[in-house]
Amino acid sequence: MNSRLRRYVTLRRRSDTPVWLSIGWRVLFVLALVSIAIGVHWIDSDGLSDAADGHVSFLDVVYFTMISITTTGYGDIVPVSDRARLFDALIVTPIRVFVVLLFIGTAYSFIFKRTWDRWRMALIQKSLSGHIIIAGFGTSGSEAVEELLARGIPASDIVVLDPSPGAVARAEGMGCNVLEGDATRDRTLEAVRLQSARALIISAGRDDTSILIALTARHVAPDVQISLVVRAEDNELPARAAGANVVINPVSFAGLLLAGSAEGPHIADYLADLASSDGKVQLAERLVDAAECGQPLSAIGSGLGVRVYRGDTAYGPSDPEVQALLPGDVIVEIVDGNGRPRTVGKRRD
Structure with missing residues (x-):
């Protein structure tokens, strides 16, 4: 059972709903539940008893419903019939629990969690200096992180930038600092302290995106070392013009290894040995x-x-x-x- 729970995943997508609208829908849902409870109590008002004047008005029903849902319960109005007590036990109690959880969840999502995340981010930012930033955690980016870790670079000195929640989660599982965001934005690169970074490795999966990240990075941090991966040979010159110090074309590099292997079976092995941390x-x-x-x-x-x-x-x-x-x-x-x-x-x- 526990293994099944650990393997459970769900499809997620960032909501485009504004914060005020999300809170508004929750408030409306709570009001709808309260209205249902008030309506049923009013229909069955004969099952309620008012210790003050013996008469249960509509205002008394609203009052009784609200104090029941908020678990206040002064005892001046109480359910006396079996039907009223059954409704309060089976319907009002779940509504009470749901309303409390809904408001606690709203407060956590929009107040406590954001405050906590901002505090943690500020704490991490203070310790970022001489770090390595990986923009893009696809195949090349993830392999670069694994190689850096194998070479003895602490995971705390690596920051992974990617717009995909799944990619960010994988990088976080490796112990890296992570930020889910668009690396083509100045604000994103400033948030990961690019100005004080040792190097920036760009592997966005698309050459145009990678080149745009390099342009943005060179604007934010003119002196940072930038290494960039391109897939098309024609994009090597634009990548260097965008500010990349090192431009790597995996296809061209594979061609070099293949050509070297034609000259001798051990040349390609030696070249791979040079590039690997465990060679x-x-x-x-x-x-x-x-x-x-x-x-x-x-x-x-x-x-x-x-x-x-x-x-x-x-x-x-x-x-x-x-x-x-x-x-x-x-x-x-x-x-x-x-x-x-x-x-x-x-x-x-």
């Missing part, structure tokens, strides 16, 4: 250390240096520029994996 080797990116300045790229001891980024220019191991590393250089190196989380330096583009 024997890993790619790492970091800023050059002060002790390494002036030395060649081949002299670094933390790994095998394969590329140096100096400003907007990339240099390989054979370029003369890497024979003397400079302050501010960004080194991309191959390091020993063995389950060690990679160190990611902040690149300044």
Whole structure:
């Protein structure tokens, strides 16, 4: 039985009904129930007894119904006939319970829950700094979160943005901070503290949506690192023009692996090994250390240096520029994996 309850799901959709209209419908429903109780009490007024004057008027019926539903019960008007007592026990009592629950639920939904959610959101926002934001929790976005967790990034340092309640629920189940909303809106990105984030990963499922998110993000946080996934090769240039630092095309990357496998059966495995957190080797990116300045790229001891980024220019191991590393250089190196989380330096583009 318990397992069945845990598997129970329901189809949900956000209501477009305004708050005032939702509250109004609830009030009208309560008034309808009270009117039914008043009507039946009035029809069966002979079954009521008034200790004050012995006469039960319509005002007395309204008064008796209201104090019965609100469980006040002064005792001045009481049901004396079996039919009146039966109606009060079987009909008025359920109405009483339902009205109380309805008003408690309304207060919880529109007052307490919203206040609580806003307080929790403000508390989380205060702790967000140097975090990673995932805009879009589809296949690529969820795999990115799993890879980040495998690399040792705490779930508390990951924020997932998605308009789908189901996607947000899955991300929350992984321990991530979540926000159900539209990442193309300034207010949404500001709510997740994009200005103080380490990086933004965009995988919205549609290239046009992803590019629009990048444009909005670059407007909100001009210096944030943006990585973006596109499906069409033609959209790689617009994505970079929108402000993305890194543009990844899964189809093109798969083509590279396939082409590499044609040259040798182990090349594709090695490339996948480099990209995975549990591989024997890993790619790492970091800023050059002060002790390494002036030395060649081949002299670094933390790994095998394969590329140096100096400003907007990339240099390989054979370029003369890497024979003397400079302050501010960004080194991309191959390091020993063995389950060690990679160190990611902040690149300044």
